Amino acid sequence: MSGGVDSSVAAALLKEAGYDVIGIMLRLWTEPGDESNNRCCTPDAMAIARRVAARLEIPFYVIDAQDIFYNTIVKSFIDGYMHGITPNPCILCNQLIRWDFLLNHAFNLGAQFIATGHYARLQKDDNGNVQLRCAYDLTKDQSYVLSRLNQFQLAHSLFPIGHLAKTDVRSLAEGFNLAVANRPDSQDLCFLGNSGYREFLLRHVPSTKKPGPIISKYGEQLGTHDGLAFYTIGQRKGLNISASYPLYVLGKDPLHNTLIVGPASDLGQQILNTRDVNWIAGHRPTLPLRCKVKIRYKAKPEWAEIHPSESDFLTLHFDVPLRDITPGQVAVFYQDDICLGSGMIF
């Protein structure tokens, strides 16, 4: 529970359906001094979640996850940028904090499931495997951030609002008389509080600010960058290079602290590689496989053909070139509305 409308209504629906519900809030890490700006675990949010639990007549507990959150999620976030990739901490948090740390606590308390207010749906197929499907409300679909979960985790999960439209969820909150937090659905990372990721990185790893050369793909130096972490693939602004045509970030070379730029025509890539692949069904399907792929949370799904590569890597061949294939992000594979799994782009 977060005090927000989604998890609150999820809890209410489960209680109504006769489940023995326990409300848990995880206290995650925030920068010291910035507690009230954390998107989720502010004292206010906690008070609201507690009130919702009281209204639903379910017990409510707060579990401290600050240390584990910092040591796994925040550290890997910082490490990622140091290695020239753009990490997605939310996906990792679901995998390691919610569906591992919290899941274990849930089992310890005698629970069979963890339920969240995620917009996603679960369905059993003919073989008894759990399928992860897109939410009914596609504008809110969060199957992307759940794409690293496995059969065991999903078999012990419930997503009570995945089949509802957001507007219906809000109406239900009113119907249940739940005074939920009226927060906008923010996409920003919870632990960044009011900072942007650049300020956060500068504060925690001052060596992020490490100027180096900006070069063309032919090796010609065109300018200087402030630190590789501050740039993303496909970025055009902020390069400070005068050229006769717009230049875009094509890639980063962390070993030489070099930023590689080029014209728009160089941006499009039709092939990407993934590793650390998770097939939700628990086994790899027959490859090559033609499916739709999202290379970011908010990206449009694009058609691609998945090919096996060395070890358990995959190579994805897209029908059309994509401009912002970013190492560190997760590529998620869909067949119709079924999420097949995902891999880390490298």
Next chain:
Amino acid sequence: MRSMIPEDYIYFDYAATTPLDPRVLQVMLPFFSQNFGNPSSIHRYGQQAEAAVETARETCAKILNCQPGEIVFTSCGTESNNLALRGTALANRQSRNANHILVSSVEHHAITHTAEQLHRVFGFDVEFLPVNRFGQVDPQDVAARIRPDTAIVSIIYCNNEIGTINPISEIGEICRSANVPFHTDSVQASAYLSLNVQELKVDLLSIGAHKFYGPKGVGALFIRKNTPIIPIQTGGGQESGMRAGTYNVPYIAGMAEALHLVQSEREELSASLTLMRDRLIGQMLEEIPQVQLTGHPTQRLPNHVSFVFNQVDGNLLLMHLDRVGFACSSGSACKTGNPEPSDVLLALGLSPKWALGSLRVTLGKHTTPAHIDLLCDNLPSIVSKLRA
């Protein structure tokens, strides 16, 4: 709201609060309906209500062995502590330039935070007395640190976290010789120990009704005649100008009845609780590895058990105990999930790793040996589950 609490749920948190004695409720009820007057009114409604307040005052005074005029009614133990500390400190600064405050390092926050404010905002020099590993204050330490400019000494009678009983009359003797006002927070002690202020040699003593089967929302402060003190809540002239505010007649009447009942039954209750307490302590110390009893083994409240478990999260311990059906508490647990080792436990010399695993189990009137059995059956397995 239907209760979330199952029939067989066992309450082990009497130090936090106690259920209202049904006899106390009966005493309180008439004041909500027939006898509802404001004691400050001239008319007969007022006179009757005032009579009830004054009867309550006499009852409390008899139990404390003081004059009725030395009892001031407040809203709770915390308010009594605030009045005692701030009222006496400011008055003594005014009258004799006293600027030093001496408190123990194991006080309730009502004293420590008030003392901290007196330092931060009012510029007092606040000194915290060290305690031994049982959390006890050494009267000789008090004697050594008392100064000519000490405005007040405040030492808790029995600590709420670790149950240890302090040598109040010895400390009182020392403060008396030094002519320094001596206050004791007696909130936890009221149900079990003598409150005889002459024997205790105190000048100020705080109590709070809800710790002794009275209602929440009422307390009292004993102020020995001629103790310099200024009110901290000002307004109408109630309590001889010492504490303004309309009298909470039903609650004051309730508190007096609760105090009378608990003090008349205290020796029997203390005896039976001590037996159960010691059985619980003995069995858990034997069965659970890496555990310590905090506080003094014998000079402790008859109902009070407090442990620290190495490498255990106090919050999680309480959560699991709650799920299984026991209501306990912890010095280091926090509703917002941000565990901080308690100041009291750190003052005993415990490391944070131990201090974060604290558990307080306090018994009361309705505790039975069967309850103790059930806790003994369940606690060891919960602790080992959390250590896995």
